[in-house]
Amino acid sequence: MKKQSKYIYPAGIALKNRRWPDAKISRAPIWCSVDLRDGNQALPIPMTPERKLRYFKMLCEIGFKEIEVGFPSASKDDFDFVRTLIEKGHIPSDVRISVLTQAREHLIAKTVESLKGVKRALLHCYVATSDLHGLLVFNRTRKDVIKMAVEGTKLVKKYLEDTGLDGKVGYEFSPEEFTDSDLDFVIGLCEDVRKAWGKSSKGNFILNLPATVERRPPYQYADMIEYFCRKYTRMDDTIISVHAHNDQGCAVAATEMAVLAGAHRVEGTLFGHGERTGNVDIVTLSLNLHARGIKTNLDFSNINSIVKTVEEASYIPVHQRHPYAGDLVFTAFSGSHQDAIRKGLTQKNKAAKIFGCWKVPYLHIDPSDIGRKYEKIIRINSQSGKGGAVFILENDFGYRPPKGMHPEIGDIVQKLADSKQNEISSDELMKEFKRIFFNIDKPLKLEKISVSSSSKPNHIRAKLSVSLQGKIRTIEADGNGPVSAVVRAISTQSDFLKFTLDDFEEQSLGHTADAIAIAYVSLRRESDGKIFYGVGEHSNIEYAALLAVFSAINRAWDNRK
Numbered sequence: 001m002k003k004q005s006k007y008i009y010p011a012g013i014a015l016k017n018r019r020w021p022d023a024k025i026s027r028a029p030i031w032c033s034v035d036l037r038d039g040n041q042a043l044p045i046p047m048t049p050e051r052k053l054r055y056f057k058m059l060c061e062i063g064f065k066e067i068e069v070g071f072p073s074a075s076k077d078d079f080d081f082v083r084t085l086i087e088k089g090h091i092p093s094d095v096r097i098s099v100l101t102q103a104r105e106h107l108i109a110k111t112v113e114s115l116k117g118v119k120r121a122l123l124h125c126y127v128a129t130s131d132l133h134g135l136l137v138f139n140r141t142r143k144d145v146i147k148m149a150v151e152g153t154k155l156v157k158k159y160l161e162d163t164g165l166d167g168k169v170g171y172e173f174s175p176e177e178f179t180d181s182d183l184d185f186v187i188g189l190c191e192d193v194r195k196a197w198g199k200s201s202k203g204n205f206i207l208n209l210p211a212t213v214e215r216r217p218p219y220q221y222a223d224m225i226e227y228f229c230r231k232y233t234r235m236d237d238t239i240i241s242v243h244a245h246n247d248q249g250c251a252v253a254a255t256e257m258a259v260l261a262g263a264h265r266v267e268g269t270l271f272g273h274g275e276r277t278g279n280v281d282i283v284t285l286s287l288n289l290h291a292r293g294i295k296t297n298l299d300f301s302n303i304n305s306i307v308k309t310v311e312e313a314s315y316i317p318v319h320q321r322h323p324y325a326g327d328l329v330f331t332a333f334s335g336s337h338q339d340a341i342r343k344g345l346t347q348k349n350k351a352a353k354i355f356g357c358w359k360v361p362y363l364h365i366d367p368s369d370i371g372r373k374y375e376k377i378i379r380i381n382s383q384s385g386k387g388g389a390v391f392i393l394e395n396d397f398g399y400r401p402p403k404g405m406h407p408e409i410g411d412i413v414q415k416l417a418d419s420k421q422n423e424i425s426s427d428e429l430m431k432e433f434k435r436i437f438f439n440i441d442k443p444l445k446l447e448k449i450s451v452s453s454s455s456k457p458n459h460i461r462a463k464l465s466v467s468l469q470g471k472i473r474t475i476e477a478d479g480n481g482p483v484s485a486v487v488r489a490i491s492t493q494s495d496f497l498k499f500t501l502d503d504f505e506e507q508s509l510g511h512t513a514d515a516i517a518i519a520y521v522s523l524r525r526e527s528d529g530k531i532f533y534g535v536g537e538h539s540n541i542e543y544a545a546l547l548a549v550f551s552a553i554n555r556a557w558d559n560r561k
Contacts, residue, residue, distance in 0.1 A: 010216045013183065013223035020222050020261035028289055028296045030239070030265040031282060032066040033059050037078075037100055039273035041071065043314050051313040052081055053090065058309050059270075060092055063298045068098040068124065068267070072114035073107040082114040091119070098122035098172065103152025112159040112169075121169045122206070123160070125152050129186050130177035142182075146189050149173070153196040170204030171197050172241070178209040179216050183224060187231050194234045206239040207232075208267065211254060213276075214247035222257035229262035241265035244280045246272055251280040252288070270310055271318050271325065287324045291365045293357070300324070303370040323364075330367045332388065333380075337362050339387020342394075380424040382417035386410030389429055396426045399433075402505050402520050405533045412436060437535040440551040443469050444496070449486070449546065454478045462486055468496070482542050483521070486549055497557050498526040504548075506541055517541035521548035525556045532556035 036056060040047050047055065059067050069085060070078030082099060085091050097118070101111040103125050115121050127149040134140045140148070153173065160166045173193050175186045190207050197205055209228060211221055225242065229235060242258040242265070244251040255266055272281035283303075286296040300306065303325050307318045320327040332338045344351065344360035351359045358366050380388055386406040393399040393409070401409060416432055417424055449464040456478050462485030463476040477492060479485030487501050502522040509516040519536045534551025538544035 039269040073110035124172040126174035129175040172206040208241040210243035218254035225261035243267040342391040519545040519548040
């Protein structure tokens with residue numbers, strides 16, 4: 001007999017002509033942060049009141065207009081925190097706080113008590129609707145579950161009216177374990193709950209349909225949401241909310257698909273904090289929408305500060321590969337990636353014209369959108385190449401080596417990384433770049449130079465003292481400039497290295513009167529045709545060029561092979 005599989009594929013939803021796969025998100029959902037309740041209760045070390053208040057203020061600054069702040073009937077700390085927010089006036093006029101309770105009278109009474117004096121709020125009540133919970137956890141029939149949900153809703157209404165909060169406090173109801181429940185049963189239950197709540201505007205009645213434990217693939221969650229929205233008869237005055245957990249790592253995809261399927265509102269946490277593998281990560285979800293040109297109404301332009309606050313409050317570090325906030329997310333180690341990023345960044349305006357939007361190879365958004373900087377994009381190790389190293393030299397230090405130098409710079413990186421067996425810092429790269437190319441004065445050193453007029457038209461006469469292995473000699477020649485004259489003077493010496501000038505480039509490092517001149521010279525060694533580069537750096541551009549010539553000569557000298 002064939003052994004039955006331990007697991008089975010979840011049964012699909014009988015949804016004909018589903019529309020959500022062809023839908024398009026054109027505006028952001030209503031965002032509700034549950035960091036201070038769901039996220040906080042799952043922390044190894046829950047937040048202190050001080051940390052919780054700092055976190056609340058950060059959520060307001062980010063732009064959340066709905067924030068679930070606690071479970072006031074479950075702990076004194078949560079009750080006191082809600083009272084502090086209300087009594088101390090910490091809640092902005094455009095922000096609505098939310099509090100959670102089970103559908104039990106004494107808990108509902110305590111929850112309503114915590115809201116006394118609030119100007120705007122939500123009371124969130126939940127009842128588990130899956131047969132798994134009803135039969136095995138609570139020993140209740142489906143009829144019992146409906147009764148509990150309806151009676152709980154009526155009690156919420158009664159206590160709000162008795163406390164003078166009717167009309168100020170809206171109602172959110174969650175059929176817990178929605179995705180593990182019979183769909184038609186849940187729809188009928190929610191119809192009864194809506195009827196029990198009575199007259200209300202759309203913004204003040206919310207049905208939250210959670211994937212409490214992720215057991216289904218994301219597209220089935222979307223099917224359930226679309227099915228619910230089709231069959232439920234009070235869509236005109238009901239907000240449909242979703243709350244996805246990340247047990248199978250698909251919460252972001254499931255939530256986005258649920259919004260396509262008709263959900264108006266999303267509950268989640270910054271960086272996915274929450275029970276087990278956590279809730280949907282609102283940072284990732286919202287910035288995904290941002291990357292698609294959708295206005296999210298959330299401000300993550302200073303992501304580093306947000307990361308710091310969350311880490312200090314939760315004692316949980318944000319992973320370095322987090323899609324937007326991770327330390328390494330805008331980093332490239334591969335040489336080919338580094339080269340493509342470097343070229344893409346220098347031509348991003350051209351790309352925008354071609355593609356109609358911001359687009360750079362290997363970067364999913366512009367890092368500056370969230371307060372990150374380009375200089376952190378490229379990092380160097382043994383897998384890197386010339387592109388990344390050149391990017392560092394250009395962007396961190398301002399040097400623009402000519403293209404012909406790039407392959408040799410790549411070789412330098414490889415050798416240095418192999419010897420270090422670790423990542424190379426930008427300062428280490430710069431130090432090695434200077435050691436190999438800059439102002440090299442052995443075996444041939446320029447001691448002194450004077451320039452005068454020449455008998456030849458448009459030429460000058462260069463007279464220079466040079467030392468070769470400590471022995472000084474004076475040489476001179478004509479040229480159309482100092483570099484040309486010096487090269488000709490050196491070529492008159494039979495015991496000097498034979499070469500021809502291949503290329504010459506110069507740049508200014510800085511934009512003030514104190515700017516430093518940089519010169520890049522390449523020489524072709526006559527003995528084998530091999531090209532050698534030298535770099536000169538000086539306050540005087542002509543002298544920088546001469547230092548570059550001598551650097552290249554010395555690198556090409558036979559005893560420096």
